[in-house]
Amino acid sequence: MSVLAYLIPISLLLGGGALAAFVYTVRSNQYDDPEGDSRRILSDEWDDQPKP
């Protein structure tokens, strides 16, 4: 059962990582324009270099 000592922290860390990632996406306004963002990826306008 000593494997639990590794597995539980690992599962908590993974879950916590996902939570942190979600918090980051909310804070950086990534849900403001879901429709526009899903379309923008189809545009080839800034394919060569990032938008300044």
Place this chain on the structure above:
Amino acid sequence: MTAQMRPAMAVCPGCVAASTEAVETAPTEARLALSLPTIHCQACISKVERGLNAHPGIHSARVNLTLKRALIEADPEVRADDLIPVLADLGFEAHELDLATLAATQSDRAGRDLLMRLAVAGFASMNVMLLSVSVWSGASDATRDMFHWISAAIAFPAVIFAGKPFFTNAWSALRVGRLNMDVPIVLALVLALVTSLWETSLSGDHAYFDAALTLTFFLLAGRYLDYRTRAVARSAAEELAALEVPRAIRMEDDTEVEVPVADLAYGDLILVRPGGRMPVDGVIATGESELDRSLLTGETLPVFAAPGTQVSAGEVNLTGPLVVRAEAVGEDTSLHRMADLVAIAESGRSRYTSLADSAAKLYAPGVHILSALAFVGWYLYTFDLRMALNIAAAVLIITCPCALGLAVPAVTTAASGRLFKKGMLIKHSTALERLAGVDTVVFDKTGTLTTGTPQLENLEVFTRAELEIALALAEGSSHPLSRALTAAARTAGIAPTDVTDLQERPGFGTQGQYMGRTVRLGRAAWLGADQGSQTAAWLDTGEGAAPRGFLFHDALRPGAAEAVAQLHAAGKEVLLISGDTTAAVEDLAQRLGIQKWLAEALPEDKAERIQSLSDRGHKVLMVGDGLNDTAALTAAHVSISPASALDAARVASDIVLLGQDLEPIAEACIVANKATKRIRENFRIATLYNVIAVPLAIAGFATPLIAALAMSSSSITVSLNALRLK
């Protein structure tokens, strides 16, 4: 939106530096917002952004496709009026939006807050559920205790953070000595956590950490759905308000200065161009024109206006430029005085208790009494405090209004989404429930059943020569009647004849020279004709014959006839109440097959009529757009106004029709009925689960596994039942 929230992005140091720079340069920048109703694809985004960024003075432009808006940062001298033609050249319709009105939508903090709490609750409940599953499937002794302790370590901070909305709500209710749905929730959460911790410290079998967290998660999901529905409606309503940018042209020493309406003062001279709306109450100083008062009074006949005529805010100037001396501004205008009438109507409105509230009223005391009885009963039976407390906690958790919390929001979200697609905006949270009970529908005429644009009736009684002269005269004017005449004559294949010296006499009509004779088209009084009850423009061909009238009627709004027919078919009583003349109202009532109508009604009459209908036990739906309807809209059980209505009318109504078409009204009633049926069904499902699970809990057979199963399955059933509405 992006620019405003930037400082919060502390994750990337470069961005913080960039944003401080932007703040420092802010005073030299103007922020503009444009509504772009026709954009729909990635090509549109690039086209608009490229077009706007190429315009001199623009620093950056970003399109938001979800909201169909462009946000622009530019030099202060760049105005939205300059950009609209740029976009029109690219093939996009654009309207300016008032950023101050939109500000509320932009900082959507409450929504983010709820979403964040929902995420924390979801994360914590998943982890704790994993640990609990291993406990249920047989972990024992030290392992079980360790799992319980880890669960406690996750559950306590998570519930304290995620459950904050419930704690504050419950506290504010308890402070004034009332019970709401949140009080049993909080009690269940606290009791579950405390007894579980106690059990864990005594290495007991049962801990309810997972139940406390799933409870928080499901309830927050309900809250979030509820919030989203209302936020969508609110932001769309705000966008409608923001489309009316309140500006006026003030005359300062013979120069025209564009100023916000809020800056106007008593005695200011204000220029109102043809087609413009009066921003203030006042007296005409110079100029002659005609005024359209239909939004205020419902009359379709334009009124002659000359120096000395009193005007009220909201009237539309039709032909000539007018200079108005302001006599009442802002709060004192007749527009705002109408608000008093609305306040009176509001106080008379029977307070509607939503289904959820009436359920909570029955439910909250019931739960407390039940769990208190279970506690006292078991304590007296066994004198074991630990066991009695455990059972009381189990009863509270199982009865907790998980499904009840989802029952209403899930249904209203589904129904509002469906109606939004049909072009209806549900502004009020209980509007759907109220709409379901409606048995009488009252329509306003001008601007609601009719579009307010005139249509020529009697083209065929004129000779071709007369029509050619009339068309030549009408083309020289932008008056709505002239435009209607032009359109009708053009479709009939008439070409204008050669009329010279064409000149428009604002407020009177147009005149010109034709074969040495003076020909005139205009108001009855100007030509010496007798103005009947119907809207008409008169033609004098200069041959000495009496002038003859072109008669107009108001064009029906698309879907008006269908909506009335469908409402009749659904067994609802349809009434027409208008401020317009008897003849006009009677004519329309006959065209639409409405038996009961009332003409020349003052705003007070409308509200009173609706009040008396409600007193007789009818549930009245009012559909109106004018300022004269606002009191009636407020007095009615539920109200709908078209998007073209004045701001005041839209604010007073519960539902806004976004499109031109009236037909969705009948469908909305059907959807509302279905939605209310689903809500009741959901309540029944939730009750059924309780009826099965509560005796188990009271008898002491409830384990955390049973609690988790009962809670999740009832919540999921309720949500699925709500989705059937789609």
